[in-house]
Amino acid sequence: MHIAIACDHGGLVLKPAILAYLDSQGITYTDYGTNTTDSVDYPDYAVPVAKDVQSGAADRGILMCGTGIGITIAANKFDGIRAAVVSDEFCAKATAEHNNANILGLGGRVVSPEKAVKLVDIWLHTAYAGGRHQNRLDKITAIEQSQKSRN
Numbered sequence: 726m727h728i729a730i731a732c733d734h735g736g737l738v739l740k741p742a743i744l745a746y747l748d749s750q751g752i753t754y755t756d757y758g759t760n761t762t763d764s765v766d767y768p769d770y771a772v773p774v775a776k777d778v779q780s781g782a783a784d785r786g787i788l789m790c791g792t793g794i795g796i797t798i799a800a801n802k803f804d805g806i807r808a809a810v811v812s813d814e815f816c817a818k819a820t821a822e823h824n825n826a827n828i829l830g831l832g833g834r835v836v837s838p839e840k841a842v843k844l845v846d847i848w849l850h851t852a853y854a855g856g857r858h859q860n861r862l863d864k865i866t867a868i869e870q871s872q873k874s875r876n
């Protein structure tokens with residue numbers, strides 16, 4: 726398992742705890758920053774993570790900003806990316822099981838580092854259920870394709 730991870734200044738507060746958790750699990754990662762509290766633009770940090778997940782260079786991605794929302798919206802512009810922002814255990818489990826989310830979004834101004842680690846742990850250890858959920862993911866892929874043929 727290899728993870729691509731990045732955050733903006735608003736998500737930085739969560740990153741040390743998540744990296745320590747990944748280390749403790751023997752999970753390797755590529756950290757695309759940011760690593761200071763200087764104000765940056767979250768789309769710039771979504772791009773390398775989404776690209777790595779899309780290409781298969783990473784199995785999954787983790788993105789963090791103040792809310793987890795903006796950076797997740799940016800990642801979802803990439804075909805094949807299913808980035809989901811979560812702040813509770815139910816959604817962390819459901820987005821793995823139902824959406825096969827390949828990027829987890831977290832908000833540094835929403836959840837504590839301890840909670841963020843718990844959500845990552847649930848998401849990583851919950852299997853995708855497939856079945857009826859795959860039909861729905863196939864429809865999302867069809868939307869991506871239809872948007873391409875429109876241009």
Ligand code: RB5
Pocket residue numbers: 733734735736767790791792793794795796
């Ligand atoms: C940055 O202030 C903030 O807008 C960003 O971290 C994020 O919350 C956007 O969705």
